[in-house]
Every structure is written in C-alpha cells, then in structure tokens.
Amino acid sequence: MKILLTGATGYIAQRLLPVLLEKKHQVVCCVRDRNRFDKSKYEGFDFEVIEVDFLKKDVVGQIPEDIDIAYYLMHSMSSSENDFSQTELLVADCFKACMEKTSVKQVIFLSGIVNSKHLSKHLQSRLNVEERLHSSRYAVTTLRAGIIVGSGSASFEIIRDLVEKLPIMIAPKWLMTKCQPIGIRDVLGFLDGVMMQEYTFNKAYDIGGPEVITYKDMLLRFAHVRALKRWILTVPVMTPKLSSYWLYFVTSTSYPLASSLVESMRVDVIAQPNDLQEKINIQPMSYEEAIRLAFGKIEQNQVISSWREAMNIERYPDQFVKLIEVPQDGCFKDIRSMDVSDPDLVLKHIWSIGGKTGWYYADWLWGIRGFLDKLVGGVGLQRGRTNSEILSTGSVIDFWRVILADKKDRRLLLYAEMKLPGEAWLEFKIDKNNVFIQTATFRPLGISGRLYWYAVLPFHSFIFKGMMKNIAKGTSKNK
Numbered sequence: 001m002k003i004l005l006t007g008a009t010g011y012i013a014q015r016l017l018p019v020l021l022e023k024k025h026q027v028v029c030c031v032r033d034r035n036r037f038d039k040s041k042y043e044g045f046d047f048e049v050i051e052v053d054f055l056k057k058d059v060v061g062q063i064p065e066d067i068d069i070a071y072y073l074m075h076s077m078s079s080s081e082n083d084f085s086q087t088e089l090l091v092a093d094c095f096k097a098c099m100e101k102t103s104v105k106q107v108i109f110l111s112g113i114v115n116s117k118h119l120s121k122h123l124q125s126r127l128n129v130e131e132r133l134h135s136s137r138y139a140v141t142t143l144r145a146g147i148i149v150g151s152g153s154a155s156f157e158i159i160r161d162l163v164e165k166l167p168i169m170i171a172p173k174w175l176m177t178k179c180q181p182i183g184i185r186d187v188l189g190f191l192d193g194v195m196m197q198e199y200t201f202n203k204a205y206d207i208g209g210p211e212v213i214t215y216k217d218m219l220l221r222f223a224h225v226r227a228l229k230r231w232i233l234t235v236p237v238m239t240p241k242l243s244s245y246w247l248y249f250v251t252s253t254s255y256p257l258a259s260s261l262v263e264s265m266r267v268d269v270i271a272q273p274n275d276l277q278e279k280i281n282i283q284p285m286s287y288e289e290a291i292r293l294a295f296g297k298i299e300q301n302q303v304i305s306s307w308r309e310a311m312n313i314e315r316y317p318d319q320f321v322k323l324i325e326v327p328q329d330g331c332f333k334d335i336r337s338m339d340v341s342d343p344d345l346v347l348k349h350i351w352s353i354g355g356k357t358g359w360y361y362a363d364w365l366w367g368i369r370g371f372l373d374k375l376v377g378g379v380g381l382q383r384g385r386t387n388s389e390i391l392s393t394g395s396v397i398d399f400w401r402v403i404l405a406d407k408k409d410r411r412l413l414l415y416a417e418m419k420l421p422g423e424a425w426l427e428f429k430i431d432k433n434n435v436f437i438q439t440a441t442f443r444p445l446g447i448s449g450r451l452y453w454y455a456v457l458p459f460h461s462f463i464f465k466g467m468m469k470n471i472a473k474g475t476s477k478n479k
Contacts, residue, residue, distance in 0.1 A: 150184025
C-alpha cells in the first residue's frame with residue numbers, strides 16, 4: 001500500500017517508518033524541511049520525501065493523489081500557550097483539504113486520552129484536532145494514548161532525569177494523579193495493526209498498558225528497575241508555576257513544555273476498556289518491561305529518535321539550509337587551525353562531541369554556561385544527544401542544533417539554541433590538506449551583543465584552544 005507519513009522527522013514517525021518499510025509498503029515521508037531527514041538510514045527501501053508545510057494553504061495538490069493510508073502524527077510544540085491550539089487546528093484543516101484531493105481511504109491519528117471531565121489545554125487541543133479531521137471523503141481511526149514509555153520519549157527522559165538526579169524528591173501533590181503508561185513498541189503495534197481494518201473506521205480507541213498507576217509509582221518503579229533507592233515526599237502547597245520550574249531546572253525539558261506537562265499531569269489519564277488489542281492480537285507489556293526495553297536500546301546505542309530533536313524547532317520558520325552559509329560581515333570570529341596526522345581519528349572525535357563525551361576541555365565551565373542559560377529560560381546542557389556516534393541535520397547536541405553534518409566533506413556545523421543577544425555558530429572542518437579548522441562565529445544583536453562577546457572573550461581564548469587541542473588527540477577529560 002502507498003502510505004503518507006506526516007511528521008516524518010518526529011519521535012513517533014521515526015519509529016513507525018522502519019516498521020512500514022520492513023512490511024514492503026511504499027511510504028511518502030512528509031516533512032517541513034527535507035534537510036532534516038536522513039535518507040541514508042533507509043537505503044534500499046521504497047520511499048520518497050516531500051517537503052510540505054501544512055501551515056500554508058497553498059500546499060493543496062502537493063500530496064500524491066494515489067495515497068491509500070495517511071498517518072497524522074503532527075503535533076505543535078509551540079512555545080506560546082496562547083497560539084498552539086489554534087495552530088493545531090490550522091494544520092488539521094490544511095491536512096484535511098489535502099486529503100480530500102487524494103484517494104486516501106483511512107487517516108490514522110495518534111491522540112491523547114480524553115476521558116476526564118476537565119481536560120488540560122493540551123488534551124483539549126488534541127480532541128479538537130480529532131473532531132476537525134473527520135470527513136465524508138475518508139475514514140478516521142483515532143488511537144488515544146497517555147504516557148508513552150520508550151528510549152528517547154519525553155516521558156521516559158523526564159522521569160529518568162528526576163530519578164537519577166534526585167535521591168530525595170519533595171514533589172507536588174499531582175504525583176498522586178493516575179495514568180496508564182504504554183510502551184512505544186505497543187504503540188507502534190497498534191498504529192500498524194489498525195491499517196485498513198474496516199471495523200476501526202471512524203472510531204476512537206484508548207490504548208494503554210496493563211496497569212493503572214500513579215506518577216509517584218512510576219518514579220519509584222523506575223528507581224527499582226535501575227536499582228536505586230529513592231524517597232518521595234508529596235506536598236500540597238506547590239503551585240503549578242513552581243511545579244513547572246521544578247521540572248524545568250531538574251530535567252532537560254523547556255519551561256513551556258514543563259508547564260504544559262504539569263497541567264496535563266493534574267488530570268487522570270486512564271484508558272476506557274475496548275476490544276482492539278484482542279482483535280489485532282496485542283498484549284501490552286508492563287511498565288517495568290518497557291523501561292528495561294528502553295535501556296536495552298540505550299546501552300546498545302540504538303535510540304532511533306528523541307523528543308529533544310523537536311524542542312525549539314519552531315524557532316526555524318525557514319529551512320536549515322539557510323543557516324549553512326555562516327555570515328561574514330558584522331560578526332566576531334574565533335578561528336583556529338592545526339595540521340593533523342590522522343584526520344579520520346580527529347573526525348571521529350568531532351562526531352562524538354557533546355553529551356556524555358563532553359566538550360573536550362573545561363567541561364565545568366560549559367556546565368556553568370548551561371546553568372546560566374537555564375536561569376534565563378534557555379535549554380541548558382541537559383539535552384545531551386540522542387546517539388553518541390551518529391549525527392544528522394536537526395540533531396541536538398546539548399544547547400546546539402546540528403545544521404550540517406557531512407562526513408564526506410569532513411564538516412560539522414552547529415547553531416546555538418542558548419539564550420544569546422545575537423546568533424552563534426560553531427564549525428569544525430578538516431580541509432583537503434588535513435588541516436583541522438575550528439571556527440566560532442557570533443553575530444551580535446545591538447550593543448548588548450557586542451558587550452556579551454567582549455565579556456566572554458577571555459574565556460574563549462583558552463576554552464577554544466584547549467578544546468581544539470584535545471579533539472586532535474582525543475582527550476575528553478576536564479582540564
């Protein structure tokens with residue numbers, strides 16, 4: 001069958017795509033920026049990538065007409081609490097108009113569980129999108145999930161941050177809210193299993209794991225799986241705003257996302273019973289089993305996708321390719337170069353930078369810079385990286401975003417996502433003469449930007465020198 005996969009660079013879609021390709025389906029991957037899609041991972045399979053921005057009304061007609069099934073896996077991660085619900089409806093309307101021009105028979109939508117009388121803004125928006133997608137021209141099958149547990153998922157990584165960093169937690173009372181977590185593998189099984197099953201047409205199904213537990217139980221069970229002793233004290237006085245800041249500073253999430261999560265976590269998310277899992281023969285795994293499976297992927301360095309890759313992505317209304325040309329005029333630069341005898345080894349070190357490897361020199365200073373970034377509402381250093389060896393356009397490395405990762409050209413270009421009075425790029429390149437060139441570029445915004453550059457200039461002089469020297473010889477210890 002010919003399948004349209006929207007949100008193809010997102011967390012769920014990147015997990016679903018290999019499943020569809022292995023079953024010999026022809027997949028049309030729909031993305032806003034083709035530069036963020038790594039085709040090399042799917043060589044030999046039948047797929048194509050098309051660039052479509054569903055926020056623009058002129059995209060009707062860009063989708064192939066001979067589509068059989070479409071997956072709606074788009075979800076706004078807008079940083080504005082006031083516009084994300086409206087944005088989601090605009091995207092749904094545009095998608096619907098496009099689908100009505102095709103031969104699509106079924107649209108499969110992954111939504112959230114919406115059984116509570118008082119829904120959060122996030123869940124209400126999901127329900128609004130579900131209602132907006134319905135059409136007389138095609139059938140809609142909605143799968144409603146709560147907490148999704150898998151390597152790289154937002155829920156998993158936030159819980160991991162809390163459990164691994166805090167032996168004792170003084171937590172808000174919403175930790176007693178009930179939920180029904182489900183493993184990512186089971187979510188994929190449901191998404192695949194409902195394809196062209198007519199009994200699912202124009203119906204909605206809640207999907208969840210075998211147990212209903214509290215968020216406190218989730219943290220304690222996670223700790224048990226990791227053989228960690230943790231103590232949690234819940235208090236009734238922590239306001240939603242304080243709870244959001246608590247999540248923001250302890251975990252790798254952004255403050256807007258933390259605020260949205262806190263609002264959602266105050267609502268019970270429990271699946272209503274249905275017969276779908278019997279019909280498509282799925283027996284959802286336990287919460288502990290999902291955790292163990294996730295860590296198996298992490299230990300084998302096989303994490304396919306991470307929610308972190310989507311964080312802050314709305315700050316790029318244009319394609320990443322427009323950031324590849326690093327500006328020259330009106331910029332401050334720190335350029336260093338050195339001859340290297342083993343360029344392949346140096347390239348390997350470059351491709352390992354950030355995350356657990358660190359920044360090869362004075363990691364404690366990078367840590368301070370990340371903490372200061374958190375204080376002013378930035379992303380900080382806690383995002384790490386999804387894969388310790390593989391990089392592609394759009395990947396996250398701590399508070400940087402990969403704009404270009406070209407091993408053949410031996411060039412890595414990063415763009416800063418920290419809070420800055422200007423824009424910053426960090427480039428590593430090995431030229432044809434085996435000269436290793438490291439360039440930091442800063443384009444200041446006004447007087448504050450210029451003052452910022454001169455304020456950090458003394459630190460740059462030895463940080464960048466030490467970093468380059470240690471990359472060349474592969475030393476990652478702090479000095």
